[in-house]
Amino acid sequence: MKYTQEHEWLRVEGDLVVVGITAYAAEQLGDVVFVELPEIETQVAQGDEVVVIESVKAASDILAPVEGEIVEVNAKLSDTPGLVNEDPLGDGWMFKMKVDDLAALDEFMDEDEYNDMIA
Amino acid sequence: MADLKRLGLHDLHLALGGKMVPFAGYDMPVQYPLGVLKEHLHTRTAAGLFDVSHMGQVIVAPKDGRIETAALALERLIPVDVLGLAPGRQRYGFFTDAAGGILDDLMVTNRGDHLYVVVNAACKEADLAHMQAGLPDCDVGMVGGRALLALQGPEAAAVLSRLIPDTGDFAFMDHGIRPWQGVDLWISRSGYTGEDGYEISVPDLAARAFAERLLADPAVQPIGLGARDSLRLEAGLCLYGHDIDTTTSPVEGALTWAMQKARRTGGARAGGFPGADRILRELAEGAARSRVGLRPEGRAPMREGTLLYAAPEGGDPVGRITSGGFGPSLDAPIAMGYLPSPLCVRGTTVYGDVRGKRLPATVTALPFRPATYKR
Numbered sequence: 001m002k003y004t005q006e007h008e009w010l011r012v013e014g015d016l017v018v019v020g021i022t023a024y025a026a027e028q029l030g031d032v033v034f035v036e037l038p039e040i041e042t043q044v045a046q047g048d049e050v051v052v053i054e055s056v057k058a059a060s061d062i063l064a065p066v067e068g069e070i071v072e073v074n075a076k077l078s079d080t081p082g083l084v085n086e087d088p089l090g091d092g093w094m095f096k097m098k099v100d101d102l103a104a105l106d107e108f109m110d111e112d113e114y115n116d117m118i119a
Numbered sequence: 120m121a122d123l124k125r126l127g128l129h130d131l132h133l134a135l136g137g138k139m140v141p142f143a144g145y146d147m148p149v150q151y152p153l154g155v156l157k158e159h160l161h162t163r164t165a166a167g168l169f170d171v172s173h174m175g176q177v178i179v180a181p182k183d184g185r186i187e188t189a190a191l192a193l194e195r196l197i198p199v200d201v202l203g204l205a206p207g208r209q210r211y212g213f214f215t216d217a218a219g220g221i222l223d224d225l226m227v228t229n230r231g232d233h234l235y236v237v238v239n240a241a242c243k244e245a246d247l248a249h250m251q252a253g254l255p256d257c258d259v260g261m262v263g264g265r266a267l268l269a270l271q272g273p274e275a276a277a278v279l280s281r282l283i284p285d286t287g288d289f290a291f292m293d294h295g296i297r298p299w300q301g302v303d304l305w306i307s308r309s310g311y312t313g314e315d316g317y318e319i320s321v322p323d324l325a326a327r328a329f330a331e332r333l334l335a336d337p338a339v340q341p342i343g344l345g346a347r348d349s350l351r352l353e354a355g356l357c358l359y360g361h362d363i364d365t366t367t368s369p370v371e372g373a374l375t376w377a378m379q380k381a382r383r384t385g386g387a388r389a390g391g392f393p394g395a396d397r398i399l400r401e402l403a404e405g406a407a408r409s410r411v412g413l414r415p416e417g418r419a420p421m422r423e424g425t426l427l428y429a430a431p432e433g434g435d436p437v438g439r440i441t442s443g444g445f446g447p448s449l450d451a452p453i454a455m456g457y458l459p460s461p462l463c464v465r466g467t468t469v470y471g472d473v474r475g476k477r478l479p480a481t482v483t484a485l486p487f488r489p490a491t492y493k494r
Contacts, residue, residue, distance in 0.1 A: 034419050057345050057349075
């Protein structure tokens with residue numbers, strides 16, 4: 001698992017990268033009431049806003065961590081956005097990307113580095 | 120943030136795990152460990168305790184000792200029937216300016232020989248100066264050394280009655296002074312959530328003990344500003360500086376209910392408040408725009424500032440959302456905003472621009488959720 005400065009986690013599944021937000025981020029956001037997911041087969045550049053997460057009080061963007069194509073989204077979040085709070089690292093995942101070069105993930109933090117950042 | 124003022128109960132908020140944020144110049148709890156959603160729902164099903172000590176508590180005492188003097192004086196600044204307010208009764212109102220805009224909203228109570236006025240934190244210094252300048256026949260002073268707590272929700276009356284037995288007999292907007300452990304509590308049956316409940320002014324020296332006594336009741340949870348905002352939005356209540364301000368008249372703000380007959384054209388004391396020309400005209404003829412409730416379709420909230428359009432494509436914006444978010448009790452997004460009067464018809468569909476997409480929203484009656492006041 002890799003972590004970004006923006007509190008996303010990235011997990012490699014075969015040639016895909018699964019993206020979600022960390023437990024720390026979910027707690028900071030508070031109760032998530034709406035998740036706007038990207039359309040599949042969308043090409044995104046690193047830093048593109050791909051997901052909008054709305055808590056009771058505010059909206060936050062989730063950025064594409066690397067360049068690639070959105071190939072799957074977690075449709076469950078449309079009806080049960082609270083999964084982001086209940087299980088941020090599991091059922092609360094956001095989208096899967098097809099990434100040309102998985103080596104692009106090397107730049108991100110490992111778990112220890114991320115934990116140091118939020119400490 | 121060195122300038123942030125601290126509430127008298129600051130240490131209690133920290134002890135309760137409150138997440139503190141700046142609000143109106145104060146370091147205030149936005150939520151506690153329960154979180155905004157559960158705090159909101161808890162207030163709707165049991166009871167929530169809010170610290171609103173940042174608000175201004177003001178005493179208006181007539182120099183001649185006659186309450187009528189204070190009532191008539193305050194009527195020079197607000198389009199509300201204060202003279203007709205009975206002792207021990209409270210009423211909603213607002214200061215207007217010469218252009219008919221709203222300077223602040225308030226609660227005014229007749230306490231027999233003086234008036235007790237509660238105003239918003241962000242406006243309280245300006246309100247005090249405004250009253251001191253406008254009410255030369257009264258002594259106007261900010262109350263110091265008292266916290267203000269709100270206990271709200273269906274269990275509020277049972278909880279408070281266990282400490283002060285006769286408060287269960289108060290009706291909505293009744294006010295009374297009751298002793299508790301050697302101090303005087305100023306108690307109103309009112310609030311800002313749409314729930315039955317109380318607002319209680321308590322001397323600082325007893326505030327922590329009183330708050331902890333209430334929190335010791337299993338029905339009571341501490342509630343932060345986050346849930347306070349979602350609760351008042353569901354109740355269709357205005358937040359000053361957002362839903363109403365100097366650019367909105369009381370008629371545009373859909374606050375005509377707060378302007379009693381005595382102050383309207385043909386009434387015993389018609390006019391005589393700042394902006395009366397415009398406000399009386401709008402009361403008679405209606406305003407060009409009005410504050411309405413909006414229910415966005417789907418689950419995407421429409422936040423404050425969202426531009427509203429009459430059609431799904433083309434045209435200029437016709438209005439703007441002034442408060443918007445998610446209503447936990449409705450499990451749906453809700454909003455309030457201003458629209459031209461022809462569109463202010465229940466069931467009308469308008470379109471809010473959410474991140475570049477126009478999404479439909481339906482004009483809806485306020486409040487979104489019926490109030491449960493004890494009339």
